[in-house]
Structure formats: structure tokens, C-alpha cells
Amino acid sequence: MTSLPEDLPSQISEDARDATVRRLQEAYAEGHLSHEQMDEGLDQVLTARTHGELASVLASLPEEKADTTSTIAAAGGRIRRRGPWRVPRTLKVESAFGQVRLDLSRAVFEHQEVDIELQLGTGKARITVPRDAIVDFEELHTGWKDTRYRPRKGSGGSGPRIRITGALGYGRLKIRHARR
Structure with missing residues (x-):
């Protein structure tokens, strides 16, 4: 069984990118992120090429509300x-x-x-x-x-x-x- 190289980007849907941006905006609005952290996070999301890069941005955010x-x-x-x-x-x-x-x-x-x-x-x-x-x-x-x-x-x-x-x-x- 062969596996894909780790640096090969998988396609990220615009919906996944938009959902990550929304989570960043929510964290910023709730006061969990500074303005600089928000800018840095948005830059990472908009330039992400893999789902792993999006996940690393989400991992740095606080836990989401339990009503999901x-x-x-x-x-x-x-x-x-x-x-x-x-x-x-x-x-x-x-x-x-x-x-x-x-x-x-x-x-x-x-x-x-x-x-x-x-x-x-x-x-x-x-x-x-x-x-x-x-x-x-x-x-x-x-x-x-x-x-x-x-x-x-x-x-x-x-x-x-x-x-x-x-x-x-x-x-x-x-x-x-x-x-x-």
C-alpha cells in the first residue's frame, strides 16, 4: 500500500475555509484573540493548502460551546x-x-x-x-x-x-x- 506524501496538498473546500474563518471571528468577538492573533489566523486560513493547516488554526482556539x-x-x-x-x-x-x-x-x-x-x-x-x-x-x-x-x-x-x-x-x- 502506498501513501501520499505528507506535503501533497488535498483540496480544501471554500465551505471548510469559511467555517474556519467564522470560528476565528467568533473567538475574536468573545475576546479570546487579540487583533494581531486574529490577523495572523486569517492569513493562515486564507493561505492554507491542506486540511491539517486548517486544523492547526482551530487547535489554537478555545473549546466551542457545547450546543453542537x-x-x-x-x-x-x-x-x-x-x-x-x-x-x-x-x-x-x-x-x-x-x-x-x-x-x-x-x-x-x-x-x-x-x-x-x-x-x-x-x-x-x-x-x-x-x-x-x-x-x-x-x-x-x-x-x-x-x-x-x-x-x-x-x-x-x-x-x-x-x-x-x-x-x-x-x-x-x-x-x-x-x-x-
């Missing part, structure tokens, strides 16, 4: 999220029966680490993650069928870390990386 959890629930039918949508720090998905499809390939990640908690009774779920995402689903309990996931070869691992937890009764979870 959202819940999507349906008794039956379909739960579907796709296109450019904001992914909260913690996303809870609850469905008694039906299909769940989460497409994170064009989503806006304001957090480098995201937790997705699935509570599904019956039905199948499919999650599409960004090309460079790192996926962990070891804490997901499945009742009937195993989770299908094939890690992407050569991924630099500079994208968001997505941890999938919870319980899946009767059905199967398929996780795949976006092709583009």
Missing part, C-alpha cells in the same frame, strides 16, 4: 441529507423503520471530529463520507448484518474524523468514500 448536537428522527419512511449542509459536532439519527441516507461528501464540517449516533430499528442505512475522511465504527452495535466498509487506499487522512456509534437492529449499514 442535532437530532434527525422519523418513525418510518426515509431520512435523507445531501448536498451542502452543515454537520454538527454530534448528529443523532433515530428511525424505527425505513431508510437512512447521509451524504457527507459536500457537507460543511465546522468540526474536525464528528460523532454520528445511529439508533435504527429496521431498515438500511448508507453514509457517504468525504474522500479524505477517517471513519471509526467500532462502537456501533449491529443485530442482524455486519457493517460494510472498505477504507480508501492512499487517503492522507487529513479530512474529518467521523465516529459512528449506536445500535442498528435489522438492516445493514454501508459506508463508502465519495469518488470526487
